[in-house]
Every structure is written in structure tokens, then in C-alpha cells.
Amino acid sequence: MRVDTTDLEDVLVFRPEPFRDDRGVFTRTFDVRVGERVGVRSADFVQDSQSRSVFGVIRGMHGRAGRGEAKLVRCAHGAVHDVLVDIRKESPTFGAQQAFTLDDVDFAHLYVPPGFLHGFQALTAVADVCYRIDREHDPAEDIAVAYDDPDLAIAWPLPVTVISARDAAAGTWAALVDSL
Numbered sequence: 001m002r003v004d005t006t007d008l009e010d011v012l013v014f015r016p017e018p019f020r021d022d023r024g025v026f027t028r029t030f031d032v033r034v035g036e037r038v039g040v041r042s043a044d045f046v047q048d049s050q051s052r053s054v055f056g057v058i059r060g061m062h063g064r065a066g067r068g069e070a071k072l073v074r075c076a077h078g079a080v081h082d083v084l085v086d087i088r089k090e091s092p093t094f095g096a097q098q099a100f101t102l103d104d105v106d107f108a109h110l111y112v113p114p115g116f117l118h119g120f121q122a123l124t125a126v127a128d129v130c131y132r133i134d135r136e137h138d139p140a141e142d143i144a145v146a147y148d149d150p151d152l153a154i155a156w157p158l159p160v161t162v163i164s165a166r167d168a169a170a171g172t173w174a175a176l177v178d179s180l
């Protein structure tokens with residue numbers, strides 16, 4: 001399993017080597033020893049979750065107040081266009097964003113440290129995203145910035161088909177920056 005750095009400080013991509021044959025595919029999704037070499041400790045993650053989205057759905061852009069949360073994110077079925085925005089004021093990449101394709105072909109696995117906005121758009125009829133977080137979910141700490149905020153100007157690949165009521169009511173990037 002290879003580990004790539006990214007344009008965003010401290011964000012990593014774990015790249016497994018899927019095995020394919022006539023039956024289908026086998027892939028290791030995470031390797032504790034590889035993680036430990038780059039400071040990502042599997043034991044730190046306390047909740048594993050999965051969401052299923054239909055074509056064109058956008059979920060995001062979500063963050064967490066307080067000390068934030070670290071995430072490991074992968075797409076188990078289908079494909080998503082996954083976007084991260086660095087909201088750590090002290091970071092050299094503060095305000096920068098990067099997009100990643102997560103799919104069930106390469107099985108790339110993103111490590112997102114605390115202090116990021118995260119969102120994705122489903123590129124396939126069904127897209128299952130699995131993620132692990134290092135703190136128990138607490139809706140009181142939810143942060144959301146509009147997926148179509150003009151200052152963020154995220155280039156989503158498809159017209160949005162469905163978003164949640166929470167995401168439709170999300171705040172602006174400018175308001176978030178003022179609050180940091």
C-alpha cells in the first residue's frame with residue numbers, strides 16, 4: 001500500500017493494490033503498520049459510518065467545531081468527487097481546496113486531519129462512502145458551508161440532484177472564516 005502526500009498540508013492518500021480475478025475484486029482497505037509509519041493510528045478511530053448516495057447528490061461542505069475530528073474516507077461502491085478545504089488558520093494551506101476521486105476501482109483512502117471541510121458528489125447511480133472518525137459524532141459541533149459558496153467556488157462535476165435541508169441552509173465561507 002502506497003501513501004501519497006497531497007497539495008493540502010497533512011492530508012494523505014492511502015493507495016492499496018486491489019486484486020482482481022473472474023470472481024471480482026479483493027482489496028485491503030487499511031493497513032495498521034502502513035498507517036503507523038505516517039502517524040495515522042487505527043486505534044484512534046472510534047466510529048465507522050457509511051452513507052449511500054444516489055447520482056448527483058452532494059453532501060457537504062461539513063466540518064467540526066472545537067478540536068475537530070480526523071477522518072479516514074473511502075468509497076466502497078461507485079464513485080464520488082471528494083473535496084477538502086483547509087480551515088486551519090495556522091496552516092500553510094489555509095483556505096486551499098483539493099478534489100479527489102474516490103471509487104471502487106482504485107479504492108483510494110483519504111486521511112483527513114482535524115480542521116477541514118469535507119464534502120462529496122456521487123458520480124454513479126449508487127455511491128457508498130465509508131468513513132471512520134476519531135471522536136464520537138456530536139451534532140452540536142457540526143459546521144456547514146454552502147457547497148455552492150461563491151468564494152469557495154468548488155467546481156462540482158455535475159449539476160446537483162439532491163441535498164439535505166441542513167446543507168441547503170448552510171452558511172457562507174466568509175462567515176466561517178470570521179468565526180475561526
Ligand SMILES: Cc1cn([C@H]2C[C@H](O)[C@@H](COP(=O)(O)OP(=O)(O)O[C@H]3O[C@@H](C)C(=O)[C@@H](O)[C@H]3O)O2)c(=O)[nH]c1=O
Pocket residue numbers: 049051059060062063118119120137164166
Ligand atoms: C455524520 C453522522 C450523522 N449521524 C446521523 C445524524 C442524522 O440523523 C443522520 C444523517 O446525518 P447528516 O445528514 O449530517 O449526514 P451527512 O450529510 O452524510 O453528513 C456527513 O457528510 C460528509 C460529507 C461528512 O464529511 C461526514 O462527516 C458527515 O458530516 O445520521 C450520525 O448518527 N453519526 C454521524 O457521524
